[in-house]
Amino acid sequence: MLERRGEVRAVYTNSCYLWFPEDRLVCVGSLDLDDGPLTVRVAFPAGQNLDILGIGTGASVRRTLHGLRLEDEVWLDMSDAACWSPPKIEGYAEFTVIEHRINSLGKLLETIAPDAGLAPLIGRAASLANRETSLTNSQLVRTASLGVTQLVHGMWSSNGMEMDRGIASLVGLGPGLTPSGDDLLGGMMIGMWAMAGTRPDLEGTLTRMEKTIHRIARSQTTVVSSALLGQAAIGIGTASVHSLVQILIQSNCALDPLEEALRVSNAGHTSGWDCLAGLLIGIHFGLQVGKVSAPISNNSRLGNIYAD
Amino acid sequence: MPTRNLVLKNSYRDSVMLMRLSQDLEQMDGIQQATIMMGTENNKAMLDNAGLMVDEGIRAKANDLIVAVRLSSTEGEPLVIERVRQTLTSSQPFTASGIFNRPRTIDGALTAMPDTNLALISIPGQYAAYEAMKALDRGLHVLVFSDNVSVEDEVELKNHARSLGLFMLGPDCGTAIINGVPLGFANEVPQGRVGLVSASGTGLQQVVCLLAAGGHGVSHALGVGSRDLSDQVGGAMMLEGIKALDGDPDTDVIVLISKPPGSTTQSQIALALRAVTKPCVICFLGIEPQTPPIPDVYFEISLHETANRVINLLSDSPLEIESILPPLEITLLQEISDGLACDQRYIRGLYSGGTLAYESLLFLGDLNFDISSNLDLPLAKPIDDNIQRTHRVIDMGADRFTRGVPHPMIDYRQRRNHILKEATNPEVGIILLDVILGHGSHPDPASELILAITEARLLASEADRQLAFVVVLCGTSDDPQDMQRQRSGLTAAGAVVVSSNLQAIGIAAALSIGDLELIRGWK
Numbered sequence: 056m057l058e059r060r061g062e063v064r065a066v067y068t069n070s071c072y073l074w075f076p077e078d079r080l081v082c083v084g085s086l087d088l089d090d091g092p093l094t095v096r097v098a099f100p101a102g103q104n105l106d107i108l109g110i111g112t113g114a115s116v117r118r119t120l121h122g123l124r125l126e127d128e129v130w131l132d133m134s135d136a137a138c139w140s141p142p143k144i145e146g147y148a149e150f151t152v153i154e155h156r157i158n159s160l161g162k163l164l165e166t167i168a169p170d171a172g173l174a175p176l177i178g179r180a181a182s183l184a185n186r187e188t189s190l191t192n193s194q195l196v197r198t199a200s201l202g203v204t205q206l207v208h209g210m211w212s213s214n215g216m217e218m219d220r221g222i223a224s225l226v227g228l229g230p231g232l233t234p235s236g237d238d239l240l241g242g243m244m245i246g247m248w249a250m251a252g253t254r255p256d257l258e259g260t261l262t263r264m265e266k267t268i269h270r271i272a273r274s275q276t277t278v279v280s281s282a283l284l285g286q287a288a289i290g291i292g293t294a295s296v297h298s299l300v301q302i303l304i305q306s307n308c309a310l311d312p313l314e315e316a317l318r319v320s321n322a323g324h325t326s327g328w329d330c331l332a333g334l335l336i337g338i339h340f341g342l343q344v345g346k347v348s349a350p351i352s353n354n355s356r357l358g359n360i361y362a363d
Numbered sequence: 364m365p366t367r368n369l370v371l372k373n374s375y376r377d378s379v380m381l382m383r384l385s386q387d388l389e390q391m392d393g394i395q396q397a398t399i400m401m402g403t404e405n406n407k408a409m410l411d412n413a414g415l416m417v418d419e420g421i422r423a424k425a426n427d428l429i430v431a432v433r434l435s436s437t438e439g440e441p442l443v444i445e446r447v448r449q450t451l452t453s454s455q456p457f458t459a460s461g462i463f464n465r466p467r468t469i470d471g472a473l474t475a476m477p478d479t480n481l482a483l484i485s486i487p488g489q490y491a492a493y494e495a496m497k498a499l500d501r502g503l504h505v506l507v508f509s510d511n512v513s514v515e516d517e518v519e520l521k522n523h524a525r526s527l528g529l530f531m532l533g534p535d536c537g538t539a540i541i542n543g544v545p546l547g548f549a550n551e552v553p554q555g556r557v558g559l560v561s562a563s564g565t566g567l568q569q570v571v572c573l574l575a576a577g578g579h580g581v582s583h584a585l586g587v588g589s590r591d592l593s594d595q596v597g598g599a600m601m602l603e604g605i606k607a608l609d610g611d612p613d614t615d616v617i618v619l620i621s622k623p624p625g626s627t628t629q630s631q632i633a634l635a636l637r638a639v640t641k642p643c644v645i646c647f648l649g650i651e652p653q654t655p656p657i658p659d660v661y662f663e664i665s666l667h668e669t670a671n672r673v674i675n676l677l678s679d680s681p682l683e684i685e686s687i688l689p690p691l692e693i694t695l696l697q698e699i700s701d702g703l704a705c706d707q708r709y710i711r712g713l714y715s716g717g718t719l720a721y722e723s724l725l726f727l728g729d730l731n732f733d734i735s736s737n738l739d740l741p742l743a744k745p746i747d748d749n750i751q752r753t754h755r756v757i758d759m760g761a762d763r764f765t766r767g768v769p770h771p772m773i774d775y776r777q778r779r780n781h782i783l784k785e786a787t788n789p790e791v792g793i794i795l796l797d798v799i800l801g802h803g804s805h806p807d808p809a810s811e812l813i814l815a816i817t818e819a820r821l822l823a824s825e826a827d828r829q830l831a832f833v834v835v836l837c838g839t840s841d842d843p844q845d846m847q848r849q850r851s852g853l854t855a856a857g858a859v860v861v862s863s864n865l866q867a868i869g870i871a872a873a874l875s876i877g878d879l880e881l882i883r884g885w886k
Contacts, residue, residue, distance in 0.1 A: 166787055
């Protein structure tokens, strides 16, 4: 009764994606992968890797309470699996400090960001969060820039339809298995959820956006990206993204954000950079919405996201 | 010009592969423009705006891959499209069908290939020892590429291998050349009369490449793993390698390469060398062994001088290796030096090879440079990001930089990021890099570095600064990357390119202190 059947949808060097009905996706990968949503990190069986195991696209998968069976040949025992969740923010830094950190990081990243994907938006994060649009010759960057502006405008004016249009123009936009627009939007959501700890009234807006993203992403982007975006929409990204968030917004944190940002940037071809651009926009937006700290309510979902 | 769309249904290729596919297609004859994107509505709109969307693409769904190509002409269109299909098919990820015939165990592999006598093991470290033991028990020599094998397992494996008269190379052995066959990260070198045993991968590569430049080839190059010469492991495979090469009729000179061995191991090796019948050249980087001289055994303190010694042993008349390598262009170096500001004297060594980084630290330390590094050495301070006014040598192949991402010998993105980061530092004047060619390494490192160097120089020039790039290009003319093209490309981008790490260190140091006399006497 508790067994679910699925199949392998994609296989890469150190990982594979397993698909289950109702578009549920799991990434199974080696211990080298970053912790994150949808990811199961495993020490592969003795003498085996994905290639030798013969696990290819279309291979059958069975999921039970205790683990995963691939092609009736491989059993991945998850009974002792440790769950990862994003680390808690242990106190927010002063807003002026956060602003200084993200401005400094943005300036540094802007100088080294590649000209691909939506990385060029890194240098415009602050202005985009403040509803300014700057146009460029790149169609991709221009389209995304307009989408972000529309979304931010909608958020400022509590205009749900405008927010939806902004989101729709970003989802599925750009190159990559996880299109650049998805990664940017995901980064924004993670950044905004992180800042919403200081403004619980932002939760309502973010929850609405989450619902829109779930609805749109299903049909408008790839199944892999939709799954990852769905997690980002509730504020959950990879471990290195959350580590960077901590460094940027937590008080008493003197670690170098640039090193962590460079680690984030390594994901995919431009996915990491696209996510960084979104993260900076999201945090900038959170700063501009309000600079008054407020305690996190016990009923807030944020308590769950950043739970121990 | 005609536009065509090829649609691959439900295709989930990772972004880096998609990017490389795009590049491959755009370089194909007959193709003017190629774009590869998932078939989402927003992407189809963008392709349509760019005039790259036709019927088949219109029907694509979000999980389909659209390959949109604009052809240069209608001539030969079917052939061009067929070549595009082949390129896409040859990069196809694994499918469930058709690979059940591939052996999944060592026993299965031996059944398929009963004459096999070597197993190369590259699996997660905690399982590598188990498989290595199985292979030894089946009479195979073993090369363990994996790291994260415990030292206890390594000792047990090597003792077992010795008892069976087999080699257990590794763990963490990235490089070997056996009977002319390159294994792991290895260069295409001629077969010759030099046998090497090395506990250092890039150290081995540097020496064999310098030998190849001098026209000398390799009989065998055995990588024994980075811990082999520790006192715990006792030089187990180094000692076996010495014996084997001494008895090998195809070897005339034996070379040993390592970082400093444990003190007990050092004595055992000295003892073994007394019994060797062939000339030996030893490079234990960083130490001059305190043993009485042994006839026909030469200790050298650098990889460069190790190769120099070997070449001289094999030559009829004395020869300096500098006469074989491309000459240093002193005039150009002077120009570069003059272009650096007075306070722009700090070096940043961004190495992919740990041994080359180590050698760099040693020689810069000898020159009393104040250095920080992620290498754990007494003469280097740990890196402190708050202190920029110091020289730095970074081994970017260290675990911290390779978690979840390919090694910097394969993937240049992290180094690119660090190059650009250092370009924004007004007190950094010299960026020192290694580029390792050969099998397993990046297929065209120059193409990535040229972009990074150009971007960095632009960044610096916006602040009225110049930057010096010094590159040690470690490779041979037979390596798959076309060494001459790599050299030309990097030189055209403004880098000073040399073949010897020692030369590169010397140039970087001379530029740093603003005195090229240092290079003239550099040894």
